[in-house]
Amino acid sequence: MNHLAKTALAGCLSMVAFSAHAETDLIIASSLPQVHFWVGKHMDLFADAMEERTKGDVTFTRFYAGELTAVGRELDALQGGAIDVAAPLLAPYHEGAFPLSDVTQLPTVGTDAVSQTKAFQALMDSDVALDDGKTFYDYEIAAKQIHAWPVATTAAYAISFAGVVPKSAADLKGMPLRAGSALHTIFLSELGATPVSMPSSASYEALSRGTIEGTILSVADWRSYSLQDVLTYTITGVAVGHWGSYLAISDAAWTRLTEAERATWTETAQQIAIRNAELIQAQDAEVLEESKANGGTFADLSTLAPDLKATIERASVATWKRWVEQTEAAGHPGMATAKLWAALVKEQGGALPDGVDAYLASGG
Structure with missing residues (x-):
């Protein structure tokens, strides 16, 4: 069989193989x-x-x-x-x-x-x-x-409020705030707030009625649930995770x-x-600017009252500790996972709340 014939045969076989693969x-x-x-x-x-x-x-x-x-x-x-x-x-x-x-x-x-x-x-x-x-x-x-x-x-999760501006750590005591996950429940508990578990899709009605006074959510996420219409004050500068x-x-x-x-x-x-x-x-930046234009306020952690700032920082470290301890208690490798995640976060230029590195180094 000459070269042209071989090439033609190979082409035919290729087409047969291609057509034999169903979409x-x-x-x-x-x-x-x-x-x-x-x-x-x-x-x-x-x-x-x-x-x-x-x-x-x-x-x-x-x-x-x-x-x-x-x-x-x-x-x-x-x-x-x-x-x-x-x-x-x-x-x-x-x-x-x-x-x-x-x-x-x-x-x-x-x-x-x-x-x-x-x-x-x-x-x-x-x-x-x-x-x-x-x-x-x-x-x-x-x-x-x-x-x-x-x-x-997501972009960084932030603590946002509807018509409420906490001035001190005492203002958070017992405040009903929406938690979207078990980890958010840990964080809010460490703040002294009352976590209310619900999906984001239920947040608008709950915020409008005053059933909850705030939520943990990324600003970019607001648009999906029209929350920019009800959230008025947000604390930034520390990510409550992603x-x-x-x-x-x-x-x-x-x-x-x-x-x-x-x-x-x-x-x-x-x-x-x-x-x-x-x-x-x-989208996070867009929604933030839209909110500002409509009167929304965004306060960096560094600008808060010292006791409120310290409470949020303590809660951030305590959340790492409690997540590791609860995960380990349930029979899963919480410490090993937290250490690996911490290393990967830092490899990408991120940082951890003060005290987390020392806790992970201690092995709990």
């Missing part, structure tokens, strides 16, 4: 509305990019705002086959299922969405054994019949992809997460 359509769903930055600025960007990069071999049927799965039910939907992809899987709302994932919510200083997303990606990729030879990914993801990648972390969540696909759906498509998926997920972080950080 894969995946059900991708979010429990959040499209206006949320993890949906319109991540889920849609990711799905669009995958469809383009695979030239339509991988496509998505998209569902929004809880049409197929609710907040905290994404893992069940993936494991039960109701959906193929959760975007995002809100790990902190899955009580007990992701015991280490709250680590991104530990208080930090000088961090933003981009730096913390890079730290979160490094945490997911880390080969450091945390317990019995298991890495963070092994411990949190591998045994759950899913594959996962970080979506962007909420991290996952883009997750079921093992069953993952096996439907070719090796090349899986590689494209991983690369795309990593790139879109960083782009998502950039968009979140920009």
Whole structure:
């Protein structure tokens, strides 16, 4: 067979192999509305990019705002086959299922969405054994019949109030403030406030009615729930952590992809997460300026009354300690995870509240 004939035959075989690979359509769903930055600025960007990069071999049927799965039910939907992809899987709302994932919510200083997303990606990729030879990914993801990648972390979580301006630590005593996770509950308890657990979607009504007087949330997140209309005073300068969540696909759906498509998926997920972080950080600045223009006040920690500043700083350190202790008491590697996360945060230029380094060095 001459060279031209061989080339023609190879081309035909390649076309047969290509056509033999059926197009894969995946059900991708979010429990959040499209206006949320993890949906319109991540889920849609990711799905669009995958469809383009695979030239339509991988496509998505998209569902929004809880049409197929609710907040905290994404893992069940993936494991039960109701959906193929959760975007995002809100790990902190899955009580007990992701015991280490709250680590991104530990208080930090000088961090933003981009730096913390890079730290979160490094945490997911880390080969450091945390317990019995298991890495963070092994411990949190591998045994759950899913594959996962970080979506962007939020911008810094701040303490915000509706019509209230705390002047001293005493003003926080017993104040009902919204907590979105177990870690926020720890932080608010250390402040002396009364934590009220509820999803962000319920915050507007609760703030409007005075059921709660404030919340812990990133400023960029306000737009998703119209909270810029009710939040009037915000303390900045210390991040009450950064909420991290996952883009997750079921093992069953993952096996439907070719090796090349899986590689494209991983690369795309990593790139879109960083782009998502950039968009979140920009939105954080936009919402802050909009709030200021409408009379909102933002007070840096350094400008607060000494006793209020000291209380917030103490609460930040105590939150690290209590999270580690509670996680360890539940049988999980809290100290090892906290140490790894602290190192990754600092690698990305962030800092820890004074006293955290000494606590981690002491081993608890």
